[in-house]
Amino acid sequence: MALIQLPLRNDVPAFTFQTDLDNVTYIFKFRYNSRMDRWAFDIQTANAEPIISGIPVLTGTSLLKRFEDDRLPEGELFVLNKEDETASPGRNDLQENVFILYDEAA
Secondary structure, eight states, rough: OOOEOOOOOOOSSEEEEEEETTTTEEEEEEETTTTTTTTEEEEETTTOOEEEEEEOOOOSSSSSSSSOEEEOOEEEEEEEEESSSTTTTTTBBBBBTEEEEEEEEO
């Protein structure tokens, strides 16, 4: 098992990237909601088929555990805030103080 750090950005309010988790390719779409002061993301298959949309980026929880879909990664996806382990990320926190890590399935 290994930890994989997702390639986040904080210079734009929305961004997309593709990455492999447990040998499966996924598309992640992140966006910042200024009204709610919160980041959220969508996960799609490599063919851009939606799996789950609007997942809030929150600390202290497994981001995918509550969802049931066979297409989701099998490992754990979680937020690490190196400055305040209870604070969810603000607009400029991603990749500065806040990281999203994926713990591969066994």
